[in-house]
Amino acid sequence: MPTVLFLRGWRFHFYSNEGTEPIHIHAQRGEAECKYWLNPEIYDIREAYAYNMSKRDTREVRKIILQNFDEIVEAWTNYFGE
Template identity: 80%
Template sequence: MPTVLYLRGWRFHFYSNEGNEPIHIHAQKGDSECKYWLDVESYDIREAYAYRLSRRDTREVRKIILQHFDEIVDAWNTHFGSQS
C-alpha cells in the first residue's frame, strides 16, 4: 500500500492491486476515508466515495489533492507505469 504523503493528519495512498483502475488516490484520517479519481487531462478530481467526512474534511482533502496533484500522478505512474 504505497503512501504518497502524510499531511494534516491525512494519509494519502493507493493499493498495489489497483493498477487496472484509472489514476486515483485514497485518503484516510482516523475513521474517515475517501477516494478521488484524478483526471490528468483536465487537472480535475472527482469523488468516488467518502465515509465519515464532514464538509470541512472534504474541502481540506480536495485542497490537498489539488495542491499535490502532480506528485500524486507521478507516484502512481512510478508504481504502476505511465497511464496518463
C-alpha cells in the same frame, strides 16, 4: 499500500493491486476515508466515495489533492507505469 503523502493527519495512498483502475488516491484519517479519481488531462478530481467525512474534511482533502496533484500522478505512474 504505498503512501504518497502524509499531511495534516491525512494519509494519502493507493493499493498495490489497483493498477488496472484509472489514476486515483485514497485519503484516510481516523475513521474518515475517501477516494478521488484524478484526470491529469484536464487537471480534475472527482469523488468516488467518502465515509465519515465532514464538509470541512472534504474541502481539506480536495485542497491537499489539488496542491499535490502532479506529485500524486507521478507517484501513481512510477508505481504502476503509464
